[in-house]
Amino acid sequence: MKTVLITGASSGTGKAAVKYFQARGWNVAATMRKPEDEKELTSLNNVHCFKLDVENVNSIQDAIKDTIKQFGGIDVVVNNAG
Numbered sequence: 001m002k003t004v005l006i007t008g009a010s011s012g013t014g015k016a017a018v019k020y021f022q023a024r025g026w027n028v029a030a031t032m033r034k035p036e037d038e039k040e041l042t043s044l045n046n047v048h049c050f051k052l053d054v055e056n057v058n059s060i061q062d063a064i065k066d067t068i069k070q071f072g073g074i075d076v077v078v079n080n081a082g
Contacts, residue, residue: 003027003071005064007052008081010038017078022047029067029074031081054081 004021008014009030018030022044030041031052038049048070052063067074 001025001027001046002075003029003067003073004076004078005029005031005067005074006078006080007031007054009041009049010034014078014080015041017080018047019044027071029063029071031063052081 004026006014006017006021006028009018010032018028018041022028026046028047030038030047030049032038032049033051033053035049035051041047042049050063050066051059053059064074
């Protein structure tokens with residue numbers, strides 16, 4: 001199963017992309033500044049929400065590391081944040 005990491009997944013195009021990939025059988029790393037506030041995406045199979053603030057290098061590195069730990073790798077990045 002392929003894995004996609006999507007930035008800016010808390011709303012709009014990013015959230016729609018999460019649903020699109022998830023519905024097609026992908027693992028989805030849905031990244032956002034406040035994953036603790038997300039309710040809808042956390043209920044979807046094969047979707048995991050990670051904290052990522054594109055202005056914080058450590059946050060980016062942690063999200064990548066956590067995604068690889070959760071899903072085994074990253075095949076595609078959708079850079080939607082901002």
